[in-house]
Amino acid sequence: MDTNLFLDGLWYLATPGARLKPGRSLGISIAGLPIVVVRRPDGSVYAVRDICPHRGMPLSIGAIKDDGDIECPYHGWRFNGSGQCSMIPSLCEGQDVDISKISVATYPVTEQQGLVWVFLGVRDEHSPDLPPMVPDMPDGLPQLIESQTFACHIDHAVIGLMDPAHGPFVHAAWWWRTARSIHTKAKKFVPSTRGFTMASHAPSSNSGFYKILGGPKTTEISFQLPGIRIETIRAGKSIINILTAVTPVDAKTTQVTSIFFWKLSGLPALLPVVKPLLAWFTGRFLGQDRDAVVLQQIGLAYDPKLMLINDADTQARWYFQIKHMWSRARADGRAFVNPITETTLRWRS
Numbered sequence: 001m002d003t004n005l006f007l008d009g010l011w012y013l014a015t016p017g018a019r020l021k022p023g024r025s026l027g028i029s030i031a032g033l034p035i036v037v038v039r040r041p042d043g044s045v046y047a048v049r050d051i052c053p054h055r056g057m058p059l060s061i062g063a064i065k066d067d068g069d070i071e072c073p074y075h076g077w078r079f080n081g082s083g084q085c086s087m088i089p090s091l092c093e094g095q096d097v098d099i100s101k102i103s104v105a106t107y108p109v110t111e112q113q114g115l116v117w118v119f120l121g122v123r124d125e126h127s128p129d130l131p132p133m134v135p136d137m138p139d140g141l142p143q144l145i146e147s148q149t150f151a152c153h154i155d156h157a158v159i160g161l162m163d164p165a166h167g168p169f170v171h172a173a174w175w176w177r178t179a180r181s182i183h184t185k186a187k188k189f190v191p192s193t194r195g196f197t198m199a200s201h202a203p204s205s206n207s208g209f210y211k212i213l214g215g216p217k218t219t220e221i222s223f224q225l226p227g228i229r230i231e232t233i234r235a236g237k238s239i240i241n242i243l244t245a246v247t248p249v250d251a252k253t254t255q256v257t258s259i260f261f262w263k264l265s266g267l268p269a270l271l272p273v274v275k276p277l278l279a280w281f282t283g284r285f286l287g288q289d290r291d292a293v294v295l296q297q298i299g300l301a302y303d304p305k306l307m308l309i310n311d312a313d314t315q316a317r318w319y320f321q322i323k324h325m326w327s328r329a330r331a332d333g334r335a336f337v338n339p340i341t342e343t344t345l346r347w348r349s
């Protein structure tokens with residue numbers, strides 16, 4: 001496991017809950033760890049290491065039994081949600097294998113707002129009890145999900161997504177924004193939970209998505225470790241939350257998932273009608289970011305020294321700083337102290 005990939009003591013997005021049907025399992029990798037997430041027939045979820053302790057078969061290929069236990073497809077050993085072996089079919093009476101001593105590692109798992117999260121590392125008083133939530137919709141369920149695999153290390157995916165200066169170049173399009181619409185922006189940032197927040201402001205006039213919403217609006221964007229960005233757009237009584245989870249799969253692969261939640265009234269209530277358009281648009285937008293980091297790998301293969309400049313790359317600097325401070329606090333067993341202070345950043349985009 002790559003420690004530079006994996007921040008101890010945090011929740012990682014495993015999968016949108018809707019992709020995990022009752023009685024099914026899903027094998028995933030987070031930070032190089034093989035994990036199988038299981039939904040029991042009763043709807044509850046658990047997560048265990050996706051390697052059978054008998055002879056290494058991925059458990060995720062196996063079946064989920066009526067009681068929710070997972071059955072290895074090789075020799076039928078079964079494991080329950082506590083990781084405990086519950087059955088070895090080959091055992092005859094009198095054969096003294098103590099199955100209570102056989103188990104597979106488990107991971108804390110929580111499903112909230114329609115998303116399944118897995119906790120990695122040590123749980124203690126300094127680690128978050130629950131995964132991040134989008135604001136003002138406690139029972140909110142995802143309306144739209146777009147997920148893409150980026151062939152890069154998580155750091156490049158994170159700083160690529162928070163980077164304000166690439167928009168006019170990577171996302172240039174006549175219907176979105178163009179290099180000619182570049183202007184100076186000043187945004188206030190404040191410290192927030194394990195990260196920072198671009199304080200509520202009127203969104204950029206040259207951003208296409210906001211144009212279709214109509215009416216007065218504000219947007220607030222928060223970022224927190226391990227790689228969670230939450231954008232909250234308010235227009236009149238409507239609220240749209242976009243949670244983007246950047247999850248390390250392994251050292252060279254990162255899963256980027258954008259999940260839209262909304263509560264709409266007035267004109268924005270028409271948004272579901274344009275859902276296919278929004279899905280296409282989000283896919284294309286994320287795809288542009290993905291293509292950019294893929295091309296970037298060509299240069300990164302030479303391991304060049306990189307620059308982070310003020311103020312356009314300040315958020316990227318903060319990300320590395322926060323990551324470092326979090327890792328140190330975890331290693332020392334103390335509370336994380338956020339190094340960010342209120343700052344106004346200026347850039348042209």
Ligand code: FES
Pocket residue numbers: 052053054055056057072073074075076077
């Ligand atoms: S490898 Fe899983 S039961 Fe044998």
Ligand SMILES: [Fe+2]
Pocket residue numbers: 160161166167170171289
């Ligand atoms: Fe982008």
